[in-house]
Amino acid sequence: MAAAPEMRASDGDRDRVAAALREHVAEGRLTIDEFNERLEQVYQSRTYGELATLTSDLPAIDLHRLPAAVEPAPGSRPARKEEKARNLKSAWSAWAGVSAMTWLFWLLAFIGSGHFVYPWPLWVMGPWGIILLINTISGSGGQSQRRDT
Incomplete structure (x- = not known):
């Protein structure tokens, strides 16, 4: 039996209309302001007619058959090997920059004090460098080893 416009709507009916409006926003048919206005009216509506x-000026959307997510174009995302190589290069560049800066501070402290200063930059470079070396050798490039299925 088709619902008459004067029949009272349930919370579930209002939620379905709100979901359809969200889908229309995602499709670009409604602006955020229009969506907010209509959403407010959805939850104030009492009947099917209201x-x-x-949604009378919008095409019908079957919420059970939403369009599948669009896969990115093959050339839109860099290849994994290129991405890993770029990540490793960035990590090693950061390590080298921080290491150079800490050695510069150490050198200034050494010259300024006039006597030997413990080479503390080794404690900055060492652990970080070892982790980067392990990642480089293992080929993980700082990425998790999660496999997409």
Whole structure:
């Protein structure tokens, strides 16, 4: 039996209309301001007729058959090997920059004090460098080893 416009709508009916409006925003048919106005009216609506007027200028959407997510174009995302190589290069560059800076501070302290200063930059470079070396050798490039299925 088709619902008459004067029949009272349930919370579930209002939620379905709100979901359809969200889908129309995602499709670009409604602006955020229009969506917010209509959403406010959805939850103030009491009848099927009031709900129908909120979507009367929009095409029907079957919420059970939403379009599949669009796969990115093959050339839009860099290859994994290139991405890993770029990540490793960035990590090693950061390590080298921080190491150079800490050695510069150490050198200034050594010259300024006039006597031997413990080479503390080794404690900055060492652990970080070892982790980077392990990642470089293992080929993980700082990425998790999660496999997409």
